[in-house]
Amino acid sequence: MPVLSxxxxxxxxxxxxxxxxxxxxxxxLRSLAKTPIHFYAAIEDPSALLILSTWPSPSAHVSFTTTSQALLAPLSSQEWTEYMPLDTKTVSNLPLTAPILTISRAFLKPLPHPHQYFSKISALKTPIEEETAPYPSQEQDHSTIYKTRGRQTTYSEHPVYPTKPGRNEEQLGSPKNNPGRVIV
Known part of the structure; x- marks a missing residue:
């Protein structure tokens, strides 16, 4: 079964x-992987590097890890890897090229906690999808004007990836002040 690592x-x-x-x-690393691989820098922690990739199986990723560790060892240390099983349809719908992703790592107690967590998170699905609607591509004009709850905000100083203003702009910051970026 395919996995996201x-x-x-x-x-x-x-x-x-x-x-x-x-x-x-x-x-x-991207050329050696022979599978889609994306490198993200953490906004809140400049020393964190996240590598997201899809693989036919966890063992395929483990085989690649030897090569990637040899190349990255002089520059970084691996802290952890998580695997999420995906069906083929889900893999093609992953927003891996989004300018900003939120990644949460949750540790749940035994039953019934995972079911309670899932039901609470499911209630957030619609607001999350609304806030993460399609974003401008790299090729689009980066002086895009976004309409946000009755006002217009222009982001013209961010050179690579503009971010769509979220529900709470002040908390998230604007691309000008808090740019999320994909490395390479």
């Missing part, structure tokens, strides 16, 4: 997300 790396002290040595390795 989410791996968190911690960059070595003094290394930034835009360090040339890191940026040089990422395309190499």
């Amino acid at each position: 989410v791996t968190k790396h911690r960059l070595n002290p003094g290394l930034s997300q835009t360090d040339p040595s890191l940026l040089k390795i990422l395309p190499t």
Whole structure:
């Protein structure tokens, strides 16, 4: 069964997300993986690097991990990897090229807690989908004007990926002040 792997790396002290040595390795990893692989920088923690990729099975990812660890070891250390089983339809619908993703890692107590968690999260599905509606592509004009609850906000100073204003702009920050970005 296909899986989405989410791996968190911690960059070595003094290394930034835009360090040339890191940026040089990422395309190499992508070509060696022979599967879609995406590198994300954490907005709230500049030393965190998240690698999201889809694989035919966890064992396929484990085989690749040896290569990726050898290349990344001088620059970072792996903290954890999580696997999420996916059906073929789900894999094609993953927003892996979104400019900003929220990733939560939850640890649940035994039954009935997972069912309670699922029912509460299910109630949030519609608001989340509304807030994460299609976003501008990289090719679009980055001076896009977004209508947000009766007012207009222009984001023209963000050079790579504008983000759609969320329900609580003040909390999320604007792309100008708090840019999320995909590395490479």
